[in-house]
Amino acid sequence: MKNSNVKAGLRYLLCIQFIVFFGCGGGGDDDIQIVNTPEVVVPVITASNLSSSINENPEVGSAIGTVQASVTSGSLQYSLVSQSVSGALTVNASTGEVTVADASLFDFETLQTLTAVIRISSGSVFENINVTVSITDIDEIEAVYTIWEGTTMTFTKEDGGDPTSSSQQDHITDNVKITRGNSGGQIYNIVNESVAVKETSPAGTEWALGTIDQIADLTFEPFRAATNGKPKNQLGKDMVLHLITDDIYISIRFTSWSTGQAGGFIYERSTTNVGSSKKQPK
Numbered sequence: 001m002k003n004s005n006v007k008a009g010l011r012y013l014l015c016i017q018f019i020v021f022f023g024c025g026g027g028g029d030d031d032i033q034i035v036n037t038p039e040v041v042v043p044v045i046t047a048s049n050l051s052s053s054i055n056e057n058p059e060v061g062s063a064i065g066t067v068q069a070s071v072t073s074g075s076l077q078y079s080l081v082s083q084s085v086s087g088a089l090t091v092n093a094s095t096g097e098v099t100v101a102d103a104s105l106f107d108f109e110t111l112q113t114l115t116a117v118i119r120i121s122s123g124s125v126f127e128n129i130n131v132t133v134s135i136t137d138i139d140e141i142e143a144v145y146t147i148w149e150g151t152t153m154t155f156t157k158e159d160g161g162d163p164t165s166s167s168q169q170d171h172i173t174d175n176v177k178i179t180r181g182n183s184g185g186q187i188y189n190i191v192n193e194s195v196a197v198k199e200t201s202p203a204g205t206e207w208a209l210g211t212i213d214q215i216a217d218l219t220f221e222p223f224r225a226a227t228n229g230k231p232k233n234q235l236g237k238d239m240v241l242h243l244i245t246d247d248i249y250i251s252i253r254f255t256s257w258s259t260g261q262a263g264g265f266i267y268e269r270s271t272t273n274v275g276s277s278k279k280q281p282k
Contacts, residue, residue, distance in 0.1 A: 044072045045127045047120050050098065053134040056108040058100050064089065064133055067096035067118055074122040081128060083116035089131070091118055098131060108137040146248045147212055150271035154255075159264035163190060170269075175245045176204055182263035186224060186231060198224055206242045212251050212270075215240065231265075232257040241269070248272075 047069035054064060069076055078096040083089055090101040098118070100106065105114075116131040155178075161168040163179040169190055170178040180187045181195060188195065189202035197203075200222050207226035208218035220226070220242055227234045234254060241250045251270040258264035 041073060043074050043122045043125050045076070045120055045122060045125060046070050047127050047129045049130045049132070050118075051132045051134075052098075053136050054100070054106065055136045055138050056106050057138070058103050058106050060100055060103045062100040062103075064098040064100065064131075067091070067098065067120065067129060067131075069096060069120045069127075069129075071122045077121050079119050079121070081117040081119045083114065083131075085111065085114045088114050089116050089133070096120070106135055108135050111135055145215075146246075146272075147215075148248060148250045148270045148272040149212070152251075152268050153271050154266065154268050156256075156266045157187075157264055159258050159262035161263065163263070172250070172269075173243060173246050173248070176202065176243050178202055180263050180265055182261060184261040184263075187265065204244050206244060208240050208242075209234070209237060210240055211238045212240060212249060215249060232259065 047067065050065050050067055052065040054062065067078060069078075076096070078091050078093055080089065080091050085105055087102045088100070088105045089098055091098050096118075098116075105111065112135055114133050114135070116133075117128050118131055120127050120129065155170040157163075157168050157170075157180050160182055163169070163181050168179055172178065175191060177190050178187050179190050185196040186198065187202055188197070189204055191204070193201055193203050202223060205223065206220040207223050208220045209226060210218045218240060220240075223231070226239070231254060235257060236253065236255065239252050239254070241252045242248070243250070252267055253269075254265065254267045256264065256266035
């Protein structure tokens with residue numbers, strides 16, 4: 001009887017600790033089959049902080065560096081938790097590559113270092129690492145352009161006037177002398193053109209509708225494109241002429257455009273009297 005009680009007690013304890021098949025009560029010892037509970041494997045993430053440097057004024061998408069991380073099982077995902085300058089960085093969710101998101105923020109004169117926290121996760125397991133980016137100062141060559149803001153002059157190309165005659169050419173600079181032929185067509189630069197080419201003349205120039213104070217926002221095009229194909233329809237409108245080789249910007253306004261192959265036109269433009277040129281950063 002005592003031996004039977006011991007066996008019954010053993011069966012009871014086994015029911016508490018294991019998964020039991022075919023029942024815990026009755027029958028002999030051979031009725032019990034025990035299966036161990038499977039061990040849960042928790043992935044372990046190993047990662048290092050990321051420190052990098054980048055020259056100021058980079059392009060959007062420029063590489064900062066790649067987070068170095070590994071996991072014992074499964075795959076890794078990367079996400080930004082925070083950054084000291086909002087919108088400066090982005091991270092590739094699959095590769096961990098950190099790149100420039102907003103290039104305008106990488107200006108050494110206003111910011112030398114930025115930081116971020118990146119989360120590396122595998123399922124419900126994650127690790128956070130710190131990112132430190134140093135912005136490097138570089139020598140910046142400041143491009144400048146010249147604006148002519150001298151007194152306004154009027155140039156007249158007469159109807160039927162000989163375009164090869166100096167009096168019928170507007171000598172703006174040694175690189176640009178504007179005239180017009182008497183067989184129709186548009187103005188051209190007689191320095192390096194003998195006749196007008198509709199799509200490109202005057203050579204060495206580009207034009208835009210607008211005023212000098214709008215230069216940064218203007219779209220410069222060849223003369224014909226800037227006047228929407230019909231210069232006579234732009235009479236009296238403010239334009240800006242850019243002399244490409246000389247890098248000079250001039251205010252200009254056409255006041256007359258002869259038709260019928262007469263070859264005449266009149267415009268007013270700004271000049272550069274002594275001390276009147278104005279250099280501005282591009």
